[in-house]
Amino acid sequence: MEHLISKIESSLHKGFIDQNKHVSAQFKPKLLTNKAHENVLSTLLQELKTCKTFTFSIAFITEGGLATLKTMLYDLEKKGIKGRILTSTFLSFNQPKMFKELLKLKNVEVRLTSVKGFHSKGYIFEHEDYYSLIVGSSNLTDSALKTNFEWNVFLTSLEEGEVIHHFKNQFEDAWHEGTLLTDEWIAAYAQNYIAAPFIKTNSSNIIEMRTEYLTNTLAESLTIKPNKMQNEALQQIKALRATGAKKGLIISATGTGKTFLSAFDVRNFQPKKMLFIVHREQILKKAMSDYRTILGGNEVDYGILSGNFKEVKARYLFATIQTISSERYLQQFVSNEFDYILIDEVHRAGAQSYQTIFNYFEPEFLLGMTATPERTDNFNIYELFDYNIAYEIRLQAALEEDMLCPFHYFGVTEYEKDGVIIDEVTELQKLVSHERVQHIIKKINYYGFSGDKVRGLMFCSSKEEARQLSDTLNEQGLKTCALTGDHSQNEREEAIKKLTSGELEYILTVDIFNEGIDIPFLNQIVMLRQTQSSIIFIQQLGRGLRKHDSKDYVTIIDFIGNYKNNYLIPIALSGDRSMNKDNVRRRTVNTDYIQGVSTISFEEIAKKRIFEAINNTNLSTLKILKETYSELKNRLGKIPSLLDFMHQESLDPEVIVNYSDNYYSFLIKMKEELPSLTTYELKTLSMFSLELLNGKRIHEILLIDILLKNGSITKCEFIKLVKNFGTYLEEETIQSVENILSLNFFVTVAREKYGNKPLIVLDNDYYKFSDEIAQSLKNENYKKFIEDIIGCALEKNKHYDSTQPFTIYKKYSRKDVCRLLNWESNAEGTLNGGHVKSNTCPIFVNYHKVEDDATVHYMDEFLSNEVFKWCSTKNRKITAKDIAPIVKSDSENTTVHLFVKKHNGEGKDFYYLGNVKVDESSAINDHLIDKGKAYNVVTMNMILEHPVEYNMYHYLVEE
Structure with missing residues (x-):
């Protein structure tokens, strides 16, 4: 208690007397x-x-x-x-x-x-x-x-x-x-109750009054003005056409007003005749209505070509793809009949019906619109539009611009009985059982909805589940119906009308509402199936993101069972396509990437299931990597560089090189035809890729970069270059850089893997590439790979604090730590316990150890977010030569660094939690029991210089 009182007193001193006083962040007064x-x-x-x-x-x-x-x-x-x-x-x-x-x-x-x-x-x-x-x-x-x-x-x-x-x-x-x-x-x-005048209500009367007001206002206005996003997009489309481009692709999140945007552009273009193509007649009517609002004109100017309407002479023709692509109707038009053609949901364009349209018509301008251009069948949508992305705004940016209805996402626990959790192969009878239905009702009632009455969509795993679950929910007093691909267009429209009027509360479906349907009043989306892909996930979540006066936000309730694909949930929500497991874990723990008032929350058990899926899934399988690689290649229309992956926020280059040692070898696995490289060149590419690309220390990167540009640099000039960069600099660091690039730092096996020859030499006080590397750099293909690696390393280093060797909450392997502490050689094999060397001591902790024959459950434990209890390896006492220096580290000015990982499922890297001060008085000889036998250990408390922040602390501590 006295220690607690002292910390609070010091914190108050900092907060109200002297801001420069160093205190614990845990109790510091602060402005929120x-x-x-x-x-x-x-x-x-x-x-x-x-x-x-x-x-x-x-x-x-x-x-x-x-x-x-x-x-x-x-x-x-x-x-x-x-x-x-x-x-x-x-x-x-x-x-x-x-x-x-x-x-x-x-x-x-x-x-x-x-x-x-x-x-x-x-x-x-x-x-x-x-x-x-x-x-x-x-x-x-x-x-x-x-x-x-x-x-x-x-x-x-x-x-x-x-x-x-x-x-x-x-x-x-x-x-x-x-x-x-x-x-x-x-x-x-x-x-x-009478709502205050400034309070937004959800009364249907208010909605009608606002609608009437808006209608009258629009009628009185000469034009409707585009919003900020639409203005930017229109300017970019105009600039694209000014280059002579005949095609353009709009990538815009669901609910951001793509149809209105296209209407504004048609108004600017003023075509003699326009064709608007969609895949469902239901969408045509809404699109035509929106166009009339923007373009005005007579009713006869607008027409529909579908199974039910044949108004082919209209100036503005809205057609279903099924009808207009048929030979019977296509031949009624000459190839240049329409000077402006728009295709909605254009990610479907790989189908033969769409190809027929592309091959037949020759408009002055062709605009495609989609929220999800990525394809799982590797069809290249971008190529269809000559790689011209006219405008792009994804979910996060749209939320930030307040273009979408905010959402509150809840990752909730799926039904579990007798320790058995719903998974991919759960029998239908369990999916629709009374107990699971009660569980579903309990969750959707608890998390609720915004508005006067629930209007929801439930996405199920199969047609039969949708039908039977609907019946069971109805027996419990809910008003639901099932809609699948077996139902006609009229039946779908009728169900939506009933949802609008309140006759229905939920429509249960499988995937027919993933896209192309506009139900703005939806206020609850329920996901009762595993996430098959991030594309489908966003499509289904997006059904509720259109703004509407009847709701302030949309509730997303995602039932997370024991699904292998759970790892896709944080990927989909964050849009992070790096396939870096650490990134995916962080996106699960820390969801502050969601902009505006939207939030993402996971129940603890649901969160654990996501972590299990991440740990048990190989995110760098050939299949996953090939799909992501092909997607970016399709987008760019060329073989992407590693730097392209970073600029396009796609695969993390570290994932690529960890899979194939170097990018050249990866491209060969992607079946790309490349000029050959020598065995030595491949080995040196691996060294640059595996050791420098991560950007964890800038010094080597700066040296390679300047040598690629100038060929040589004096040691004095290099030191000046490093100082000008603003990073830390010691003679030991320069020596460490030399050891790395001469390969002297590495063990024999690694030296052989990396070519067994120095990459850089110091000749008459000049740094130069070795003769072998200099010769290889005459090969422009090889040189481009090296430049690409260094470009990535420079980008990645921006995420590190270059003023010191380690950055809080970044991850490091034992080998990284040996290098960054300037040790002359890689001693990672000796770092199982504490290891004091040159007045530094890195401590590595695997927090949640798996108790099996090979692992002992040590007593490492966070006592709080700023106090860590460390346990030594077995058969140690306070007086041991490797323990005593750690105990006395504070009095002997030894810097102790703490590195922690949650468990071995995270791989070889540990989170850096900063410097710690060992409380010498807390060190005691203790013992632990392993398989019934007692072993001597030493435990001691370590006070963290930087208390562990909330999300990281709970991620590490919770099992």
Whole structure:
């Protein structure tokens, strides 16, 4: 306790007296605001996750605000953690439906205060030995927690602190005088509720009034103006045509207004005759309506060519691909009949019907539109449009531009019975069993929806599941129907009408609603199947992303079973196509890449299943790599360079070279025909690729880069170059660079793998390439590969702190650490325990060890996010020659570095957690039991210079 008091006193000193005082970040007072990748919500979730109980005193609460906390509150309920919320009816801000959502929180007691003018915004958390408090401007709304300009102070206090004491007393007084929230209270409140004028409501009357107003306004306006995105796109399309291009491709996330964008461009182009092609008649009617809104003109100017309509003489013709590609109708048009042709959902263009259109018509300009140009059949959509991407905006950018309806995604736990979890081969009878249906109903009720009534889509794994599950849900009182590819267009349209009117609550389907259907009022998407591909995942999520007055956000509920493809979920949500497992894990733990008020949350068990899938899946199989490689090659229309992969945010070049040692060998596996390289050249390519491409130290990269440009450089000039770059520099580092590039650092096997000859020599104080490398560089093909590697290394180094050898939370192997600590040779085989050398000591910890015949469960443990208890290897005592220097490291000025990985499934690399100070007084001789036998070990506490941040800490600690 005395240590805790001291830390809090020091933190208050820093916060209110001297900002330069070095203290623990855990208790430091700070201002919480909403900035990029940092918001009030993240701190709120951190405090909830680690507290014993919590108390909120909040005036204004919205359903969206509650949605950001629901997964965390669900996990806390499972752990028996309870809390209280005190709120109000001040200004009629809080809506009746929100109070119903509060009642769903079984571990939270809610009361309504009778205090007049109640406007408080305080969050208090009780921890084991202290309290933390967030107080300021943020109400419990998703915008206040993520995007609004807010000021909140975060403070830490002991129970006897005056501020916390005063807060608790005030809260308790108001709490005891408050009214318990009940169904009866909500019913009475709803009966008399009148929303404040500034509060958005979901009343259908309001929607109709707004629609009527907009219609009248549009009629009075001469034109409708494009939004920011559409303006940018129109300028780029115009610039493309100015180059003489006849074709262009628009890549735009679902819901961003591709149809309106194309109509604006048609208005600019003013064609004599235009053709708009889609794959379903239902879409035609909506597209034609949108075009009339933008283009105006007479009704006779517009026509449909489909199975039911044959209005072929219209100036603006909207046709289904099935009809216009048929010989009977195609021959009614001359090849240049249309000077402007648009093809919607153009990723389908590999089909013969589309090819017929491409081969027959000769328009002045052809525009293709799609949200997902990537293809699993390797058909090259980009080639069809001469590789002209006129404009591109993906999901993350569209959310950032506020073009889409925000979403709250919940990765929830699938049904489990007797330890058996739903998986790919689960029998149909279990998928539609009463128990699973009850589980589904419980989850969709808990996570809810925005709006007056639920209007949802459920994606199932098969037609039969959709049909039987619909029947079973109906038996439980829900109003659902199943729609599959077996149903006619009229049946689909009728179901959508019923969903609109409220006669239906859910449509259950397999994949017919993945694309090309516009149901803006959808407020809940339920995924009851494994993720087959990131493309389909985004298509299905995108069904709910169109903005609509009836909703503030869309709820995405993804039931995560024991599926092998679970690793695709964070890939799809983040858009990260690197196939780097560490990136995928981080995208699961840290979801701050989602812009705006949208959030991504995983229940703890669901999150574990994703981690299991990541660990058990090889993301660098030939099949996966070939698909991703082909996709980028198709996009660029050429063999991509490694740097292209980085610029296009595709495969991580490290994944490529770890698979094939070097990019040349990888391209050979991709069946590319390349000029041959010698065995020595291939070996040196491997060395540059495997040792330097990762960008973990800039010094070697700068030297190779300057030699490629100038041929030589003096040692003095090189040192000046390094200093000008702004990185750290010591004589030992220069010597280390020489050891690496002479291959002296490496063990015999590695030297042989890398060519067994120096790559760089120091001749009369000049650095030069060796004669062998200089000769090889005369081969332009070889030189391009080296330049490509160095280009990637320079890019990757931008993500590292070049002012010091290691960067917090970056990953390093034991070999990397030997190199970056300037050791003269690779001693990775000696680094199982601590190893003190040249006043440095790296500590490597595999946190969750698998207990089997080969592994002992050591007592390594985080005592908090800033204190780590380290356990030595077996048969050690404090006096041992390799342990004593670690124990006395602080007094002997030895720098101790801590590297931790979650478990062996993460591979050879460890997260760098920074320098630690060993608490000498904590070191004790201890013992552990392995197979019934006791072994001597030493344990000691290490104080981290930088307490581990929230997401990383919980990722490492939780099993």
